Amino acid sequence: MIEFYAKAKLPTRFGSFQIYVFKNDDNKDHAVLVHGDVEEKENVPVRIHSECLTGDVFGSMRCDCRDQLLTSMKYIASQENGILIYLRQEGRGIGLLNKIRAYNLEDNGKDTVEANIEQGLPADNRHYNFAVDVIKYFNIKSVDLMTNNPEKINYLTENGIKISKRIPVIIAPTEFDKFYLDTKKEKMGHLL
Known part of the structure; x- marks a missing residue:
């Protein structure tokens, strides 16, 4: 609540x-x-x-x-x-640090989903209970x-x-x- x-x-x-x-x-x-x-x-x-x-x-x-x-x-x-x-x-729920790391992976050819997964994170970690x-x-x-x-x-x-x-x-x-x-x-x- x-x-x-x-x-x-x-x-x-x-x-x-x-x-x-x-x-x-x-x-x-x-x-x-x-x-x-x-x-x-x-x-x-x-x-x-x-x-x-x-x-x-x-x-x-x-x-x-x-x-x-x-x-x-x-x-x-x-x-x-x-x-x-x-x-x-931030960053579909992965936080700013991991988002910027994902950006770096994207700069090297990964898409936004692959960049999260390569870090061991979900593609989207958001929730909407709030x-x-x-x-x-x-x-x-x-x-x-x-x-x-x-x-x-x-x-x-x-x-x-x-x-x-x-x-x-x-x-x-x-x-x-x-x-x-x-x-x-x-x-x-x-x-x-």
């Missing part, structure tokens, strides 16, 4: 949010941006976004993470309400899930979250992330 710690107003370039900080059993601070009134609402747009320091903060073009984050924030802010759940799961708890915390009746990842859809559905529809978050590939996106589609089943 999650524990609420703090909230405050968060004006952004896309619109106004309330930022909530929760902790769960992994003892990390997770951020939740809430736009409008989401309590006990239906069809609430929800983006579950895993931390990506290199993309979200530094603007790396090796992935589409930053573009997905900004596109999602812009969309949510344009709606009556919505939530962005920012999970502290997201389920956040949706339940706000008593949201159903969500419009902003995702390309079928694992998120399956996890939420299996844990009692009603998904009204999926909203794709498609970002045009660049020369730097095309191979990465192709791998996510072909080996991880992402809906691109």
Whole structure:
């Protein structure tokens, strides 16, 4: 279960949010941006976004993470309400150090899945129990899930979250992330 710690107003370039900080059993601070009134609402747009320091903060073009984050924030802010759940799961849950080691392996010909496996790590080590708890915390009746990842859809559905529809978050590939996106589609089943 999650524990609420703090909230405050968060004006952004896309619109106004309330930022909530929760902790769960992994003892990390997770951020939740809430736009409008989401309590006990239906069809609430929800983006579950895993931390990506290199993309979200530094603007790396090796992935589409930053573009997905900004596109999602812009969309949510344009709606009556919505939530962005920012999970502290760097590098698909393997951590920053292992992610940078994976980048090195990718620089030498491995794809993103092979790079994790060569390190003895899972291709994707994320979990979404925190997201389920956040949706339940706000008593949201159903969500419009902003995702390309079928694992998120399956996890939420299996844990009692009603998904009204999926909203794709498609970002045009660049020369730097095309191979990465192709791998996510072909080996991880992402809906691109």
